[in-house]
Amino acid sequence: MEKAPQGDGGAQNPSPAPAKGLRGHPWLTLFAVAVGVMMVALDGTIVAIANPAIQHDLGATLDQLQWITNGYLLALAVALITAGKLGDRFGHRQTFLIGIAGFAAASGAIGLSDSIAFVIGFRVLQGLFGALLMPAALGLLRATFPAEKLNMAIGIWGMVIGASTAGGPILGGFLVEHVSWQSVFFINVPVGVIALVFGLVILKDHRAENAPRSFDVLGILLLSGAMGSLIWGIIQAGADWGWASGNTWGCLLSAMLLFGVFAYWETKVKEPLIPMAMFRSVPLSAGVVLMVLMAFAFMGGLFFVTFYLQGVQGLGPIDAGLHLLPLTAMMIVSSPLAGALITKFGPRIPLVGGMVCTAAAMFGMITLSEGTGTFAMSLWFALLGLGLAPVMVGATEVIVGNAPLELSGVAGGLQQAAMQVGGALGTAVLGAVMSSKVSSDFAENWTAAGVPGEPAPGLEQAAEFGMVPQELAQAPGMTPDMLDRIGGVIHDTFLDGMGLAFTVAGVVAAVAAGVAVFTKRGENAEAGAGGAHI
Secondary structure, rough: OOOOOOOOHOOOOOOOOOOOOOOHHHHHHHHHHHHHHHHHHHHHHHHHHHHHHHHHHHHOOOOHHHHHHHHHHHHHHHHHHHHHHHHHHHHHHHHHHHHHHHHHHHHHHHHOOOHHHHHHHHHHHHHHHHHHHHHHHHHHHHHHHOOHHHHHHHHHHHHHHHHHHHHHHHHHHHHHHHOOOHHHHHHHHHHHHHHHHHHHOOOOOOOOOOOOOOOOOHHHHHHHHHHHHHHHHHHHHHHHOOOOOOOHHHHHHOOOOOOHHHHHHHHHOOOOOHHHHHHHHHHHHHHHHHHHHHHHHHHHHHHHHHHHHHHHHOOHHHHHHHHHHHHHHHHEEEHHHHHHHHHHHOOOHHHHHHHHHHHHHHHHHHOOOOOOOHHHHHHHHHHHHHHHHHHHHHHHEEEEEHHHHHHHHHHHHHHHHHHHHHHHHHHHHHHHHHHHHHHHHHHHHHHHHHOOOOOOOOOHHHHEEEEOOHHHHHHHOOOOHHHHHHHHHHHHHHHHHHHHHHHHHHHHHHHHHHHHHOOOOOOOOOOHHHOOOO
């Protein structure tokens, strides 16, 4: 298998000189960047548990709630690779600190917003600033740690991302129930201040010697347009347009055309946004695809789990978060184990095994119903955490380790961009699957339940969330029996849609297990053993 060319600056990377004092100390650097990365990773999932409260408070529709997540993930995905280049060119410390400050400010603005449009808009801004600090964090680690300890540092870095991603719903549940949904965003302000102070005191500037001197503006526009068209078309297909609509197909075909033009342009421009030569490495390409598919299944599925717990199971936000504790705990416990296995045996076997477990968990969650007990739910959530941990830890090593050293910022951005694109696609596609299934099954379930008359406006939308409207009990002529029947229709229809969504997620995870077969440790990742490269 051919590797991407290493270039002049990629052949050797001497270990950094030992740090004197606080600035540039490897383990303190790891701590400083972990605080910032934790904040961004949390925000990828912490909002999921707050979605029902946001929907009730601001009257959001399903597609608007999807854009609260997708606007953030899409902005991250589009900007990450460019942000990686900015770090390589102007210094990872500077871009990291700007990202921290902007992310905290955007978070505070979201908490002060009183309309869904402002929430979505500031979430996009939040994602753009988050993109600045994610690849910069990885660049700082690679510049600070000696070769023999870099694998361990990247493993801890990946563990922080995995644990933060999984821990979002628990922290979110506590904040939503005891404070407000706005506090989910306000909490980033003090955390951001702490990260900024540590960053100013501890982080040491680093710039890649062979970093690009110009930026591929057209490439940025083409990639942004392609991703935006793809996500927008999928969301609108499930929400308003339908899959047979000319608008839907126009968006999807535009996305494919823009992706094609982007790929062609990247082979012609002098300093491309994404050097296509990187993808000559089969393991690197497999790692990128694996991240997309893993995030598709995980983030897309998690979007519905929170509504299932609060709507169908009738749990409060904090109880819903606690029910996801097996997922979080298993990721935290198994991440170090996964790191050790990957270090000893290489990434292929742990990654394949992880995605098999993830697929099994997704197929298992198809069985979730109104009567499912805590033990059965915990079993599937724990299996999902066990499966995700190796991928969260190992994919970074696969992608960055198989990339040229002078493109470390780009590789770090590519790894995170793949995760954000997968999450946005998963939320959009599975949301569209859910909406289509609800639309096709609601009327049939209404008739089968023996409910007289036509359903009131808004009840079909309630079935997309699995939540019986509180005001339904006060409707004229509503009896307890009728309320139970209508509640049953809403819950059954939601479970039909969720079951189909988890089926799709399970198939995607199974495909990801096949893709993981093509991964392997790269030369840069093997530096700890051989000392030749980082």
